[in-house]
Amino acid sequence: MIRVQQQDFDPAEEYRALRNSGSGTGAIATFTGLVRDSGDLSGVTGLFLEHYPGMTEQVIEGLVLEASRRWDVRDARIIHRVGSLALADQIVFVGVCSAHRGDAFAACEFIMDALKTSAPFWKKEITGDTEHWVEQKAADLDRTQSWD
Amino acid sequence: MIRVQQQDFDPAEEYRALRNSGSGTGAIATFTGLVRDSGDLSGVTGLFLEHYPGMTEQVIEGLVLEASRRWDVRDARIIHRVGSLALADQIVFVGVCSAHRGDAFAACEFIMDALKTSAPFWKKEITGDTEHWVEQKAADLDRTQSWD
């Protein structure tokens, strides 16, 4: 399940769906990203998130397929918000369920890392009345390459 | 927050508490373990979980301290159930929030791995009318040692 949407999401609903994925599920790993007060800038009051409709969903589907090739993945649920977000808002959710905990952790972290460097989303930080397009971090590229 | 209890827990409540840990929180990683139908045996219908009251809580507190020394950990919430559990029941919850996603994932997985090899819990698998104390897995020891 992959969703790109403006509206907020409820991780509890996603967790319930993962938990109901069958009696072989022993492990559920989830990640949620929130808008925090310091990114490239400090004093961040909000974000604007742009994406490339169509391509985004395709890229994320590819990441889930790749994760499923590498690890035991019973189900994966990914939500990414776009548009205007406020401080402390939820941005992204990645949840994976598996028979085994190592697989659940690895697949969840892999999808999250790869999403940051290959899915066409762009973040603009807002601090009061200034705006700043976030620069890609070398550290994020390194994290993604570490899965190769 | 560390709890060892017979009753079930609600990961959504724990997530809410983690989310409210302050404006510097950008990442929440959670793990939930469920009773699944095949462990040492196949056709598992339930578990019985025993622990060493007092020592358990101390060991888990030590793991949280160790994780906080290694990574940025804003808050960690750990729940482990004991007593009789049925198939698909929730066994354990580990949730960590941090400024950064890498730290949240690492601290969550470290606590979960270390909990499996150093916290005094013992699992008995029940399959119909037979019972079987689960044996410690070499793979679990390996995973814990990989953090050294």
Next chain:
Amino acid sequence: MTMATDNSITVKFFARLREELDTTTLTVEAQPGLTAGQLLRSLATKGGSWAQLDGEQPVMIAVNQVMTKPDRALQPGDEVAFFPPVTGG
């Protein structure tokens, strides 16, 4: 009104590029052998904020919604997108 012919290529811009070029979409004529990188450099010759497309800042390229390298040859009907390195998640 100009109808897009079978021979056209749609070009899209996103994020900082979209804003700085003040352009969301434009249409160009396909030319035999034209690569995505050549198209990018030809757009850079428009000058002004377009000049940045000529290597000043990293520009990522997708053709038909799949990330690609600059040497990818473009076909009539292709959708090409140029955008800054992605920063979601």
Next chain:
Amino acid sequence: MTMATDNSITVKFFARLREELDTTTLTVEAQPGLTAGQLLRSLATKGGSWAQLDGEQPVMIAVNQVMTKPDRALQPGDEVAFFPPVTGG
């Protein structure tokens, strides 16, 4: 009724050991220099299911609720626990 004296050591068993020995807790007298490992081997001499304590299966040892090695010397008032490798999570 026997009062636990200042000189006693409490011994606890858990999980498979607790069941097979049919013992949750017992009390032994502290002896100068007695280590946790020596106590374990002395309990093994009771025979029957106790014999397994002499190295047949791995036994983990905690003293005062902290995991320890068999060469740990025991003091009066200590709480010693013997149990199989842990399997929670």
